[in-house]
Structure formats: C-alpha cells, structure tokens
Amino acid sequence: MSTTLTIFATIFGLLVGSFLNALIYRLPRGINVAFPRSSCTECKKIISWYENIPIISYVFLKGRCSGCGTQISWQYPAIEFVAALFAFFIAPKTINSSDLLNFFFFFSVFSAFLVHLIVDLKHQILPDSINIYLALLFLVISLFTQVWTHWLIGGAIGLGFPLLVSWIFYQLKGEVGLGGGDIKxxxxxxxxxxxxxxxxxxxxxCFLGALIGILLIATKLIKRENPIPFGPFIIIVAAFQIFAESSFKALISYIP
Ligand SMILES: [Zn+2]
Incomplete structure (x- = not known):
C-alpha cells in the first residue's frame, strides 16, 4: 500500500513539475498561466499532449522541438525531476502516516519556492502571485495551528523590519537595497x-547572501556592479527551516 501511494505521489510530482515549468516561463513574461496552450518559443508550434509528458517526451524528442528542431532547455525535465524527487521523499513521511494535508502543504511550499528560485535567478524578480499564494497558504495553516500572536507579529516583523532597514539604507546611500519582492x-x-x-x-x-556575494566577487565569477538576486538566499534558509525543522534547530543552537 505504501509503495503504491509513493508511486502516485511521484507521478503527481512529475505533473506538477510540468506545470511549474509553465509558471517559470510565463509569470516573469506576464503571459496568462492557463491560456494559451504551450507552444515552441521559436516556431510557435502547439505542443500536443503526447509531446508534453513529463521527462518521457523530452527523452523521446531527444530534447528538440518536433516542428523546427530547436533545442529544448534541459531545465524542463530537470524541474520535473526535482519536483518528483521531492514528492518521492516526503510521501513516506506524510501520506503513509495518513497525513495527506501535510503532504500537500509541504509540496505546495516546495513548488512555490522552486518557481521563486528559478525566476529570481533568471529575471531578478519574485512574482507577486507566488508571494500572495505563499502568504495565503501560511496564513491558513497558522490560523489552525498557532496562536494569533505568532503569525501576526511574525508577519509584521517580516514586512516591517526589512522595510525599515531598506528605508534607512535609502536615506544614507540614496539607493534601494532590498527589492519589494524580497520584502513581501x-x-x-x-x-x-x-x-x-x-x-x-x-x-x-543576509549573512549567507553577503558571504556568497563576497566569494563570487573575490573569485571574479561576477563583477561588483552586477546585482545578485537575494531571493535564493531567503528561500534556501526558509526551506531548511520548514523542511528540516529539527536539523535547523539543532544547528541554530550552536550559534551563540
Ligand atoms: Zn519549434
């Protein structure tokens, strides 16, 4: 029984991964998510359902568009694979212990983080729609599991503290430090x-961002004037806090 559920969860992960690819491409370009149907970015050929099967179609098409032969980015099967892998690993810990709600919660958060991560790395933006989705998801779960001071003060600090620091930074240096998407x-x-x-x-x-930023500049991998997206650092730390809560708490106890 548990194996069947894990297989179902993994297939579900693959299908959602395919949808996440559409979000990653469409959200930063302002294209409607539900319509039109996916097409080749080069020759505009509509991608049929059998050319849209996660991973399998990519392998079958040898990573090329069936219309014009343009190379399809490896990012597509990679995202599908990563989403499936996550579902595969959390399924035994959540679904099989009849904790279906937890499975969907963790998978939803993971999906939103993945879209944010890739979009921010490629376009230096964190889409509002994903931030709103996360805020609603977190608010609903906290309403049921936490006292009101937890989410209210947490949300106020999350929004207010970076906003204040940004404002001070702006007054001192005359430039915007943190992006609006990061603050949201x-x-x-x-x-x-x-x-x-x-x-x-x-x-x-902030610590991780500064550290990696200095390393990248010191090793000349990036130039000082190139902006480094900050979202990925927030997401990496948050993923650790949410998906590996006990390890995070153990680690944090070492910090004086
Ligand atoms: Zn094409």
Missing amino acids: LFGALGLYLGPIGIMQNIFLS
Missing part, C-alpha cells in the same frame, strides 16, 4: 515562521 517574501514567511523564526531567516539569509 519575508512578510509571507513571517506568517508561518513566527517572530523568532523570521528574525533568524532575515539574519541568516
């Missing part, structure tokens, strides 16, 4: 992580 993401996360969790996220993601 902190606000959404605060609803779930609570006051302490969100402060840990803000400090750790």
